[in-house]
Amino acid sequence: MDWAEKYRPQRLQDVVGNAAAVRQIYEWARDWSREKKPLILYGKPGIGKTSCAHALANDMNWEVVELNASDQRTKQALERVAGSSSTTGSLSGASHKLILLDEADNLHGQADRGGARAIVEIIAASQQPIILIANDYYALSKDLKAATEPVQFRALQARSIVPRLRHICAAEGVTCDPAALDEIAGRAGGDMRAAVNMLYAAAIGKERLEVDDVQTSTKDQRSTIFELVGGVLAGRRDDANLLRMAMEVEDTPDTIEQWLEGNLGHMPDFASRARGYACLSRADEYIGRTYRRQYYTLWRYASAIMLIGVADAAGGHGVHGRIMPPARWRKMGASKRQKAVRTGLTRKLSEMTHIPENALREDFFTAISILVEQDPEGYVRGFNLDADELNLFIHDKARATKIVKDVAKEEKAKEKKASGKGRKTKENDPPEDPGEKQQDLPPGQATLF
Numbered sequence: 395m396d397w398a399e400k401y402r403p404q405r406l407q408d409v410v411g412n413a414a415a416v417r418q419i420y421e422w423a424r425d426w427s428r429e430k431k432p433l434i435l436y437g438k439p440g441i442g443k444t445s446c447a448h449a450l451a452n453d454m455n456w457e458v459v460e461l462n463a464s465d466q467r468t469k470q471a472l473e474r475v476a477g478s479s480s481t482t483g484s485l486s487g488a489s490h491k492l493i494l495l496d497e498a499d500n501l502h503g504q505a506d507r508g509g510a511r512a513i514v515e516i517i518a519a520s521q522q523p524i525i526l527i528a529n530d531y532y533a534l535s536k537d538l539k540a541a542t543e544p545v546q547f548r549a550l551q552a553r554s555i556v557p558r559l560r561h562i563c564a565a566e567g568v569t570c571d572p573a574a575l576d577e578i579a580g581r582a583g584g585d586m587r588a589a590v591n592m593l594y595a596a597a598i599g600k601e602r603l604e605v606d607d608v609q610t611s612t613k614d615q616r617s618t619i620f621e622l623v624g625g626v627l628a629g630r631r632d633d634a635n636l637l638r639m640a641m642e643v644e645d646t647p648d649t650i651e652q653w654l655e656g657n658l659g660h661m662p663d664f665a666s667r668a669r670g671y672a673c674l675s676r677a678d679e680y681i682g683r684t685y686r687r688q689y690y691t692l693w694r695y696a697s698a699i700m701l702i703g704v705a706d707a708a709g710g711h712g713v714h715g716r717i718m719p720p721a722r723w724r725k726m727g728a729s730k731r732q733k734a735v736r737t738g739l740t741r742k743l744s745e746m747t748h749i750p751e752n753a754l755r756e757d758f759f760t761a762i763s764i765l766v767e768q769d770p771e772g773y774v775r776g777f778n779l780d781a782d783e784l785n786l787f788i789h790d791k792a793r794a795t796k797i798v799k800d801v802a803k804e805e806k807a808k809e810k811k812a813s814g815k816g817r818k819t820k821e822n823d824p825p826e827d828p829g830e831k832q833q834d835l836p837p838g839q840a841t842l843f
């Protein structure tokens with residue numbers, strides 16, 4: 395068993411960080427009644443949302459029924475469990491069944507919108523406690539948000555991750571250089587699962603862990619996936635070697651498939667690319683079957699079909715250009731970045747206007763967008779917006795960049811003029827625009843309207 399699973403917290407007291415969220419969850423469960431709204435735990439991956447829900451059930455002696463929101467069968471399963479108030483079916487004599495609905499931000503994976511709405515209705519009327527889990531709170535439908543109580547999980551700080559890694563090392567009998575643990579915790583970016591996986595990759599089979607082990611293990615993994623994709627596309631047809639490399643890389647066949655697909659553009663012509671896609675598509679069927687049947691032997695077939703098949707299609711033409719991570723990952727990264735800009739902007743506007751972040755996000759954003767569209771320069775000055783922030787309102791990156799640049803230029807020119815000639819007399823001053831007025835307000839007193 396990998397260490398992330400082996401060291402999943404069993405009790406709420408074992409969960410690292412997010413103390414306020416853990417307390418909120420415990421208090422919700424302590425005197426749970428049917429009137430209480432289901433909880434929705436949200437935050438980035440690998441920070442303890444699922445673990446917390448399981449640990450809670452353990453602490454409360456509740457049974458857990460785990461469902462996946464994007465599964466078509468979820469509605470029937472929910473109806474069955476959430477609609478029943480009896481616990482007589484419980485072998486363990488548990489007082490409640492905790493329904494855990496993962497990927498709640500993917501409810502639209504349901505066949506139709508009606509299906510998703512029906513699920514929200516069942517959730518709202520549930521006779522059993524429900525915890526939903528999501529990465530992106532803003533991707534949830536309004537109805538789902540209204541029917542649930544949010545619990546935010548934040549990324550963990552490196553200094554909270556280190557003691558957990560130290561605990562795992564001690565339990566595994568590995569002595570560790572503290573600098574190695576700092577290095578892992580720093581690289582994990584607040585994701586405990588990533589940190590534990592990195593520790594596993596660097597320390598497995600060792601008695602002592604040094605900083606160099608961490609650096610080498612992370613470096614090896616990256617270079618190997620590049621080597622593997624490069625080897626396949628170079629089409630040198632060393633089949634055994636390709637399969638060995640695929641076993642060595644940390645990535646699972648579905649990730650390798652995405653890498654190959656993202657780099658098929660290196661193949662020389664349409665015909666060979668088409669053959670490459672056909673192999674990937676066939677391999678994808680095996681990957682799907684692997685997960686559906688939970689029969690991991692099928693992975694081997696998927697690997698063989700995609701690696702040997704694509705190498706054969708590439709026909710030994712070699713790679714022209716650089717092997718890159720799949721473009722769709724870059725797009726996902728960009729949307730993550732946009733989310734960060736939106737969160738930062740909401741916080742900033744909230745501090746400046748004293749309007750709660752929730753209200754700004756839910757009720758005011760459209761209205762503000764209309765106002766900003768009418769006087770972008772004024773709002774750039776008044777709220778010190780950068781190009782990314784302005785773009786969120788006007789949806790035109792090039793125009794946003796130009797406006798922000800022009801305003802900065804204007805401000806600089808004004809400053810220069812003021813320091814060179816001193817202030818003009820009041821009568822000669824040009825009329826102020828609304829943006830200037832807002833800028834003159836003391837911090838925290840800006841107005842939107």
Ligand SMILES: Nc1ncnc2c1ncn2[C@@H]1O[C@H](COP(=O)(O)OP(=O)(O)OP(=O)(O)O)[C@@H](O)[C@H]1O
Pocket residue numbers: 397398399400401402403408409410411437438439440441442443444445446527528529558586587588590
């Ligand atoms: N706060 C934490 N305390 C202790 N261990 C943690 C914590 N968060 C994550 N882990 C470790 O990472 C693994 C994965 O965590 P978990 O499944 O709870 O993450 P998650 O936030 O639900 O992620 P996802 O959104 O991907 O489902 C756990 O098995 C555990 O080993």
